[in-house]
Amino acid sequence: MDENLKTNLYAFIEYIQVERNYSEYTVKFYRQDIENFFMFMAEQGISKLEDVEYFDARLYLTKLYEKEYSRTSLARKISSLRSFFKFLMREKTVKENPFTLISQSKKHLKIPKFFYEEEMEKLFEVCQGNSTLDFRNLSLLEVLYSTGIRVSECANIKLSDIDFDFETIHVKGKGRKERIVLFGTFASEALNNYIKNARPLLMNKTDHEYLFVNFRGTPLTTRGIRHILNNLISKAALTGKMHPHMLRHTFATHLLNNGADLRTVQELLGHENLSSTQIYTHVTKEQLRKTYLSHHPRA
Known part of the structure; x- marks a missing residue:
């Protein structure tokens, strides 16, 4: 894992453990969800968190649907990433939260963009x-x-x-x-x-x-x-x-x-x-x- 990604992940984990007092169980799955997103970033050639856009977040949601996760698991994964990027905004690491407008409801998935x-x-x-x-x-x-x-x-x-x-x-x-x-x-x-x-x-x-x-x-x-x-x-x-x-x-x-x-x-x-x-x-x-x-x- 890239050192910069690792540093931001560790800072977020410390935040939800100390300031938010999340349970050990919740922290474990938040970490797992974020690390899985880091793997997706690598596949897409995205090396910096500030380069993640809404389109990337939506594409990631589509990939999660392809894996047929339950609605509960999908909701948690999106919530984890929304919280992570909200924390990054607070730390001024990123300017926008690409997961703010992402809904876990499948009916809201837009048609993929394509070229004529x-x-x-x-x-x-x-x-x-x-x-x-x-x-x-x-x-x-x-x-x-x-x-x-x-x-x-x-x-x-x-x-x-x-x-x-x-x-x-x-x-x-x-x-x-x-x-x-x-x-x-x-x-x-x-x-x-x-x-x-x-x-x-x-x-x-x-x-x-x-x-x-x-x-x-x-x-x-x-x-x-x-x-x-x-x-x-x-x-x-x-x-x-x-x-x-x-x-x-x-x-x-x-x-x-x-x-x-x-x-x-x-x-x-x-x-x-x-x-x-x-x-x-x-x-x-x-x-x-x-x-x-x-x-x-x-x-």
């Missing part, structure tokens, strides 16, 4: 260029959008995991689970170009099998990928801030909007339960209009 196809085109456009980093960024964006894999899974891809003949990638997912994901011709072309013309130059005398590397030649971390994606959205002049998980949301949304069945999307996303995939069954207004015009006899 026109927005994705703008992101691809800003990756066009002839530098080694342009080739890498285009390849990275194509892989994330083409496969729907998690950023943590993307960071762990090795050259030997890619099969260009069948256009598949062997992915090591959460809980050491493995699956095969597909990628298309655009991603294949971008990957080939990056591996042949950019990666060797970026490696800078380093030697490892990881696919995506930074300008020093060392493997890209989840935090590094997050930074790259935020730079791309800034260059594309799109409103808001990109969360890496938005590309996963976009992958699933575009597949479903274009006729893919829910079971196929579940398999591609690596979800154990279909209920986890059903959050993506929303459709865009444009898709609703197309469906209405093509199916209603009086349209």
Whole structure:
């Protein structure tokens, strides 16, 4: 655990033990809940508590729902984190409490944010260029959008995991689970170009099998990928801030909007339960209009 995270956790534990006089049982579970959230932060490439946003808190709640905790357990976990960030605000460690507006009621979960196809085109456009980093960024964006894999899974891809003949990638997912994901011709072309013309130059005398590397030649971390994606959205002049998980949301949304069945999307996303995939069954207004015009006899 990062030393800064550990320091803030210990300060909070001391606070609820001494000032709030919480029971040993309550302190134990508060500590466990917060440490689990720290693991989530690491998966998302978030290293600082002040960088946690409302979107991150909501995504974490979604992940808790996927694990099918009881309503009581969910309420306690959210309460633990809300109290923790309230304490951090008091200590002036953070400016806002991202868990203030989080409700443990499932019906309040909002539709995941995603990019429209026109927005994705703008992101691809800003990756066009002839530098080694342009080739890498285009390849990275194509892989994330083409496969729907998690950023943590993307960071762990090795050259030997890619099969260009069948256009598949062997992915090591959460809980050491493995699956095969597909990628298309655009991603294949971008990957080939990056591996042949950019990666060797970026490696800078380093030697490892990881696919995506930074300008020093060392493997890209989840935090590094997050930074790259935020730079791309800034260059594309799109409103808001990109969360890496938005590309996963976009992958699933575009597949479903274009006729893919829910079971196929579940398999591609690596979800154990279909209920986890059903959050993506929303459709865009444009898709609703197309469906209405093509199916209603009086349209």
